[in-house]
Amino acid sequence: MDDRETTDLRTRLIDVGVDLVTAEGAQALTLREIARRAGVSHGAPRRWFPTHVELLSAIARRGFADLQDRADRATGGAGTGPRARLAALAETYLDFALSQRGMYELMFRHDLLESGRLGLRETSLPLFETLVDLVGRVRPEADPRVLAGTLWANLHGIAQLWGWGSLGLATGADSHVPLLKAALDAHLGPEEPR
Known part of the structure; x- marks a missing residue:
């Protein structure tokens, strides 16, 4: 061959x-x-x-590439400020997590992440660095890595709990959008009126 x-x-x-x-x-x-x-x-x-893990990791890398591409398109708008770009990135992340449930689940499987086969430096870290950069621009007085990490954890939690139906049931919300806005306000402070 x-x-x-x-x-x-x-x-x-x-x-x-x-x-x-x-x-x-x-x-x-x-x-x-x-x-x-x-x-x-x-x-x-x-x-x-x-190994099976190597094939699953190759498939998951495709998911990270797709998510990165979507994030690049969402945050690439010229003339938009860092808060708007951060909101677009967060919405893109949640949209991907909720519309691509199987891939999202695969991408964050503990066994793949621990195997070293997934190549986190090449897959998820570029997206996290974008998050860190935007958080740092919105909240320059804060530690951007820590704040970005907590925002990411919040987004991940919203995605998981909304996907399971728990968050809608608990909050009575019929969409994840108000939860996303509340998460952004909690981590970044309320959005300034225009």
């Missing part, structure tokens, strides 16, 4: 995994099912991904 075929099959296995996690959730990502849908033997993925 030549290098092109190897690259094509490797890419196809990841593509199939992305489609599978999007349609059926992270629990559906077995080597056997990915191989079946890719049209190869159940042992074939092991040639490119020696």
Whole structure:
């Protein structure tokens, strides 16, 4: 098998995994099912991904790339201030988490994060650095890394609890939008009137 075929099959296995996690959730990502849908033997993925964790990490990296691309588009608006860009980033994060539940769950799986195979420096840290930068511009007197970390934890919590239905039930809110605004106000201070 030549290098092109190897690259094509490797890419196809990841593509199939992305489609599978999007349609059926992270629990559906077995080597056997990915191989079946890719049209190869159940042992074939092991040639490119020696462990299941390596294949799952490659699929999760696609999720981080997608989220980063969405975040770049949301925060790239020229002429908008850091608070508006931060709100756009937070909304993008929540929208991704709620609309891509399977991928979001996979991206933050403890076993993948701990394995070192996910490449956090290349995947999630660039997005976190954007968050740190924007938080620092809005709240220059605060430690931007700590404040960004707590805001991220708050966003992650909103995403999880809203996705489970708990937050809507507890608050009576029919949308996560007021919760996002309250989280931003709590971490950044109330938005200045225009």
